[in-house]
Amino acid sequence: MVEALVTAGIAVGSAGVVYVLAAARVVKQYERGVVFRLGRLRDSVRGPGFTMILPFADRLRKVNMQIVTMPVPAQDGITRDNVTVRVDAVIYFKVVDAADAVIQVEDYQFAVSQMAQTSLRSIIGKSDLDDLLSNREKLNQGLELMIDSPAMGWGVQIDRVEIKDVSLPETMKRSMARQAEADRERRARIINADAELQASRKLAEAAGVMSEQPAALQLRLLQTVVAVAAEKNSTLVLPFPVELLRFLERAQQPAPTAAAPAVGPAPAAPAVPAAPEAAPAVEPIPLDPSDPSEPSAAEGAPPTA
Numbered sequence: 001m002v003e004a005l006v007t008a009g010i011a012v013g014s015a016g017v018v019y020v021l022a023a024a025r026v027v028k029q030y031e032r033g034v035v036f037r038l039g040r041l042r043d044s045v046r047g048p049g050f051t052m053i054l055p056f057a058d059r060l061r062k063v064n065m066q067i068v069t070m071p072v073p074a075q076d077g078i079t080r081d082n083v084t085v086r087v088d089a090v091i092y093f094k095v096v097d098a099a100d101a102v103i104q105v106e107d108y109q110f111a112v113s114q115m116a117q118t119s120l121r122s123i124i125g126k127s128d129l130d131d132l133l134s135n136r137e138k139l140n141q142g143l144e145l146m147i148d149s150p151a152m153g154w155g156v157q158i159d160r161v162e163i164k165d166v167s168l169p170e171t172m173k174r175s176m177a178r179q180a181e182a183d184r185e186r187r188a189r190i191i192n193a194d195a196e197l198q199a200s201r202k203l204a205e206a207a208g209v210m211s212e213q214p215a216a217l218q219l220r221l222l223q224t225v226v227a228v229a230a231e232k233n234s235t236l237v238l239p240f241p242v243e244l245l246r247f248l249e250r251a252q253q254p255a256p257t258a259a260a261p262a263v264g265p266a267p268a269a270p271a272v273p274a275a276p277e278a279a280p281a282v283e284p285i286p287l288d289p290s291d292p293s294e295p296s297a298a299e300g301a302p303p304t305a
């Protein structure tokens with residue numbers, strides 16, 4: 001009798017151990033357990049820790065609640081300004097409702113991936129090339145809204161979407177490089193012109209100050225001589241007065257009424273014999289042909305001057 005009781009106790013204990021081993025489940029901290037009893041979803045979602053289910057009647061499915069980082073494969077598309085590009089992105093999402101993630105969609109990760117690819121191609125077709133290159137934050141927000149709208153019904157929340165890389169054709173890269181080079185050259189010319197304008201204004205101010213104080217010009221000349229002599233000691237500097245250049249310039253300009261005065265002794269001109277003075281003009285006296293005392297022209301009268 002005692003042996004039978006001991007045997008029965010051992011059998012019951014063994015059955016209990018087997019039941020506990022079959023019913024015991026452990027849910028990790030970053031997981032949630034969705035229980036199906038005879039194929040029907042239980043209302044309560046099991047939290048992290050130790051939990052029990054009915055063996056052979058319940059089925060526990062664990063859902064990861066961590067943020068998933070999923071790369072979106074590169075998509076080829078044509079932008080709104082007819083440029084062929086290849087764009088890839090990365091998406092960050094997590095499950096916020098474990099029951100919906102299991103019930104509403106067969107594979108929520110695959111569904112999110114396909115939705116991200118189609119949304120990325122749609123964004124490429126609606127955007128310009130400049131927006132893809134410089135205004136990515138706005139495109140990321142639009143892409144996030146496009147993916148998040150259907151994903152909310154799957155119990156999935158989209159945290160962030162980032163466009164990772166934009167690949168351009170080689171011809172477009174060369175065109176953009178030439179454009180950037182031309183823009184840099186334009187900016188350099190503008191900066192040089194601005195510098196010349198500022199320098200001319202400062203030189204005009206300096207010239208005004210030197211015109212009021214003539215000694216300042218001499219001091220500036222001496223400073224220039226010192227600066228040149230400090231670089232190379234073998235250099236010989238001979239200051240040339242500017243006033244002399246101005247004097248020579250005035251001397252070369254012809255006067256409007258009289259000849260410019262000769263500078264220095266003029267060379268002696270060759271002697272020219274003086275011409276004989278002309279006789280004073282004598283008014284001719286008319287002759288009377290009736291007077292016999294006057295000689296006629298035929299008789300050899302001297303001609304009048």
